[in-house]
Amino acid sequence: MSSDAETEVVDLARDLIRIDTTNTGETATSAGERAAAEYVAGKLDEVGIAAEIYESEPGRATVVARLEGANRDRGGLVLHGHLDVVPANADDWAVDPFSGELRDGYLWGRGAVDMKDMDAMILAVVRRWARAGIKPPRDITLAFFADEEAGSTHGAHWMVDHHPEWFEGCTEAVSEVGGFSLSVTDDLRLYLVETAEKGIEWLKLTATGKAGHGSFTHEDNAITTLSEAVSRIGRHRFPIVLTDSVRRFLEEASDALGIELNPDEPEQVIAKLGPIARIIGATLRNTANPTMLDAGYKVNVIPGSATAAIDGRVLPGQEQEFLQTIRELAGPDVKVEPTMEQIPLETTFDGDLVDAMADALRHEDPGARAVPYMLSGGTDGKALSRLGIRCFGFAPLRLPADLDFASLFHGVDERVPVDGLQFGVRVLDRFLSRS
Template sequence: MSDTDTAKGVTGEDEVVDLCRELIRIDTSNYGDHSGPGERKAAEYVAEQLAEVGLEPKIFESHPGRASTVARIEGTDPSRPALLIHGHLDVVPANAADWTHHPPFSGEVADGCVWGRGAVDMKDMDAMTLAVVRDRLRSGRRPPRDIVVAFLADEEAGGTYGARHLVDNHRELFDGVTEGISEVGGFSFTVSEERRLYLIQTAEKGMHWMKLTVAGTAGHGSMIHRDNAITELSEAVARIGRHKFPVRVTKTTRAFLDELGDALGTQLDPEDMEATLKRLGGIAKLIGATLSNTANPTQLNAGYKVNVIPGEATAHVDGRFLPGYKEEFFADLDRILGPNVKREGTHSDKALETSFDGPLVEAMQSSLLAEDPTAKAIPYMLSGGTDAKSFDDLGIRGFGFAPLKLPPELDFAGMFHGVDERVPVEGLKFGVRVLDRFIDAS
């Protein structure tokens, strides 16, 4: 942003789309290993945008190429606790051949949307945060309290090289921070012309990624083998993939169903999942997985030649457990797998759940209502996980609040890790206005 642009009164709304497009064009695909192509470049881009308006951002590289950017904005009242606004710069990989409209790293604007990998997960929020911060600093509007902005590496693989690295090695960056906001919350769900609900993420499931191993007897493929590792593992994988874990309603999900039921004028029964989910439309995918623990097989590996029975077979499973139901989850897993399957955790993290109350929640509601008279904020649980898990170790109370007003027909849940990912241009501009109000109200 040049001095000329500033003189012309360029606002956060004016530049949020370009910021989002530029971030999408930086390929920050996270393949789940030590590599992180593009993360350093993205961290440097963010640092340049922050430095341009007078901040002194720092880049932290936890491993070659794996970089995060952090800056602190001084508030007008140093006696107040600070607020953390964090987002991740990495994205899941995208196969361009699967995308039917625009290439995944093009950042093209078409049909009223910005298209590309990361458009909703979560370079939209990164762009909104940058736009708001830049606008406020250009116009000399300091926040009421200190704000720490963090743009992080590696969230899509558990945060080891991003949030976890900073929490373990640079916790002084977050001195005085008591609350934080980040992704997958604050988006709208249209009930009617008179009511639009905005889902605030106050809970998220825990994760346990695991490797399953079965040992058998190696031998010639032409022989009869009762001790076949692939057969044993396949049966276990099929059992776990088809298992229906029992419905367990946490306080967050109960509150969500009650609020949604009131808005719909009906009572929603979590025990009747089919009927309940039919009422949820496009957000059914997000909500359905928060009614129980889950375990989904994602990878299989065995053998090296068609006529050789291998001595070992392995599989990977993505397991998620509800707050308060971790022990039940593992007990169910071991019963389903049986004694011949070795289970080994590859990455684990805790479940989170906080209450839907306090001044920060009130600030969310008031800032949404100011921009959308039909708005009502309600709590919900995220079936996935975020970097809030790492910041929780510092006592930072986390919420998902990346405000977007969405068209009712948009399959928002399907955008996450999906093809043809996109975010409405007007949704980005709405988010900038809401976040700006939220900072003043918080």
Template structure:
């Protein structure tokens, strides 16, 4: 077998994956992940693995493979990444989102940060190690999933429900949205490792009233009832709730920035984080944002019903408080039902896996400080946690100080620096040796 170099391969792997259209609009109408899954499976098979492609529906494909470790008695490690990406409007982009173009030192395209970059780094590291005959200390399970961008019904959730045996022995996992750097100064960088995720409550609100002519008096107007409920929810000021992970992040960040952390004014610290404040600020409290409204069919007809959608996110440990508040804000004449509901997760930032992540970062960047943070969104980790797997977000990238990395998730002109991909390969290689 030809000996491969992951640093040399990773850019090409990332470009290839971006060029495969795997957009997911959430209605099961897109191209699916089958083509991307076949590409991944082929790259794994080239280095001696026997990957399985599992379709949950037509074109909705997942790839699973297991690497035997030196000590099979130890708990296995899961490396997971999703193959789908959110849709795009190519006219808004500087470079076509399916081009995988390399320009200005970056690989451009949809999925460059969410999360075909990590998929490529996993592939590059695995291919390098297996071509060199290097087995990991313990079993490693690889999962490249479908449908993460729509909640994982055809991906991680389906795998956990229908094929849980493929993850037998897995005790820990790493996945997306963590391990990226935020510069403190020229010599120091924070590396944010996801240790918690907010729960998800996508809700449909419905108000029912009395239909009638638009010119007449109507005290049971469904549109009015709904609009008032949506206004109350959208304007509600949720109280700050400092969870264990959020408090640790703010304490560590304050020390690094050499500012005083006041637990009674956490937003003051967050305000000093620049563009990252958008992501971190949402983890100080529960949130609920109205996103859709629908009612009526003619200007002079008062409709009988009106509906709205709300994107709710609740902190670990605060789900009960979240729904009690939502129900109070709804009022007596508006009901709610779930479009999608999933758990919050949180784990402590300690143990051998955390040490392996920290040490591997420090070996490649002596100015690194690994800190835990809470993700305001959600990942496939929620599904895998139901199998008893403790997980973190760790897709290591050393980033330029002026790159608005968090702003490119689901944004336009998504791109990842070439040097960051190569850095990630080196860190992941060290991590697999240490874990």
């Protein structure tokens, strides 16, 4: 592959990081994705790839384009990323989070791994193809979505609802969070390909009581009732349920590590995985974390109601059981209402697409072994899955063995190794050329 694409990917990623696309969860306080969308559309148009920009709300922009494949009879592939990023407090960072600074072999900035690195890889590969007159094996729909960081309402879900024609005929999709390496030895690296992700179950808890003066004895206090419910939920530990993707990952990891897997105590394997254990550990069971509390307006007034927010993440097939458990823990005096529900996903780790991933990784890294895993969070794949599209996470990166990659997602000093970006372009180019 041309070294020009490997050089260009760094410049593309730097440019994207320098465009503030902070998503606060509310359009009124978000930077919006329009400027980044225009940048991406311009880079595609520059090489003759016609791009369209759609806005779900003013400033909330998504870019789509289509590459015609050599075999029009095959099902199409969606290659997608998102343009928005979570907020960053500059005072906490060693660099300006929107500077795109190059330092110590890394590209620094908000979005460097989530996920303007992959956006740049996609652009670098398809721009090279366009300049060289290369057609992919099958049709590819390119999509750079808005609003992934707040549930995809103004991005992928909106596009699926309002412009599903862009994804017509597509059978598979590839995006974040997968394809990154986990070093086992100097000669062996597991590359985690996302084949599953937990569902989202955001809940609002409401307790009501009798309002009154803070100096009185008060048995019917909404804050007390809610606090007890929140404590029970926050301290509850859901049982282990090994889905196919998690079990397969644990089997592969235990084999690579040379230790025996006890399915009843999978934490013994996970404990050997280093920082990535936080992501894998969260896929063993459902989780429910209290994240917000709201009650009262004055210290000497007992409020008549109190609310809390719960961030629930649910394994495939566990949705009803999860809600039933939460309602039991909350108790009869607390109302439980879903505020966002998005389905969990799981597909099998097989087929030509998976073979092409594994081959591309091995070609660039002879010590690579591709393995499936489940993401504890969620992606835009949830929207595309509504169209029957099979979704994978494959944004290839070869990482230094000592890098705490998991902490970089939404973390301070987010950064990606420059040579990892260039590795990713080479892998992505070969993978897409054979997919």
